[in-house]
Amino acid sequence: MVRLADEQLGWDSFFECQLADSEAELWRLRIDAVHRGRLTGLMDAEQFEIELPARADTAHFAVGDWVLVNPHTKALHRRLDRRTLLQRPGEGKRPTQLVAANVDTLFIVASCNADFNLARLERYLAFANDAGTNPVIVLTKADVADDAQDFARQAATLQRGLAVVTINARSADAVTALRPWCGPGSTIAIVGSSGVGKSTLVNNLVASGSQLPQQTGSVRPSDSKGRHTTTARSLHAMAGGGWVIDTPGVRSLHMKDLGQGLDVLFAEITELAPSCKFRNCTHDHEPGCAVRAAVASGTLDPDRLTRWRKLHTESRA
Known part of the structure; x- marks a missing residue:
């Protein structure tokens, strides 16, 4: 039986159907923090430290994971399959x-300032598409921009059906x-570069007094760039009943094996490709x-094709 507390944490039939009859009495914990040598999880608004097997590698777990735990020993039984997974491919010999x-x-x-960058937003969109999550562009500092809607119009062209919201965080x-x-x-x-207001936004979204506030940092006026203030991923309860995972500021995002993510992002190119003379064009x-014919006729933005080539090449490297 699904408890109300489980539903509030995001438990649903996707996870319920993974349970064996023998696992009915195990605790269902949602990972709220991953540390180098330990995991903590939430159940019934309480946090529990999970006993891990010897030599367990916490790098194999992510904030937001559901795990089954022995209620008496708090020992980890197993992690359930994920519905979606955001993962950052490693560069060189670095692991994912x-x-x-x-x-x-x-x-x-x-x-909505000098840090606004379409190519960077496309990287994040490909990242979201590949993970199976629903992307939403959130444009902050709309209150100090001369024309925030111009930034919104540019962002909305990046992917079909993309929701774009302008706010003062x-x-x-x-x-x-x-x-x-x-x-x-x-x-x-929440993802985005340093200084765009991610931590401020998290502070505004979480339930008042239920979590320690996120540290915020100043922005250098010379280039509109900020300093990293969030250093660890964590799960926070929101005032509306949902959950938010903050992430460290990321200035670069390496693309690797994101075929489906790029196909969704660049749908206008994906749909033209079958009409090319060569299959591997x-x-x-x-x-x-x-595709190049569409650029020549003015029906396809040449900058989009240039950025597609860059990400496509990087993804296949």
Whole structure:
């Protein structure tokens, strides 16, 4: 039987159907913090430290994971399959870094100032698409921009059906604007460069007094860039009944094996590709390329094709 507390934490039939009859009495904990040598999880609004097997590697777990635990010993039994997984591919010999699990919506935060960058937003969108989460562009500092809607119009062109919201992260109105994605039992994660207001937004979304506030930092006025203030991923209860996972500021995001994510992001190119003369057309120099023909006719933005080539090449490297 699913308890109300489980539903509030995001438990649903996807996880319920994974349980064997012999596991009915085990505790269901949702991982709220991953440390180098330990895990903690939530159940019934209480936090428990999980006893791990010898030599267990916590890098294999992500904030937002559901795990089964022995109620008497608090020993880990197993981790349940994930609905979605945000993971950051490692560069060189570095391993893949798990960012967050079972996230319904990814808030991609950018600011309405000189730090606004379409290519960077496309990277985050591909990241979200590959993970299976619903991306939403959240544009902060709209209150100090000369024309915040111009930034919103640019962002909206990046992907079909993309929701774009402009807010002042410090205002109570920000919570109202984002409420459609923050209802009871929902889980959102927040990504974006340093200084765009991610931690301020988290502070505004979490239930008053239920969590320690996120540290915020100043922005250098010379280049609109900020300093890193969030250093660890963590799960926070939101005032609306959902959950938010904050993440450290990320200036660069390496793309690797994101075929499906790029196909969704660049749907206009994906749909033209089958009309190219050659099946493995790179849309660069081949004759009979339907994609380059669309650029020549003015129906496809040449900058989009340039950015597609860059991400496509990086993803396949």
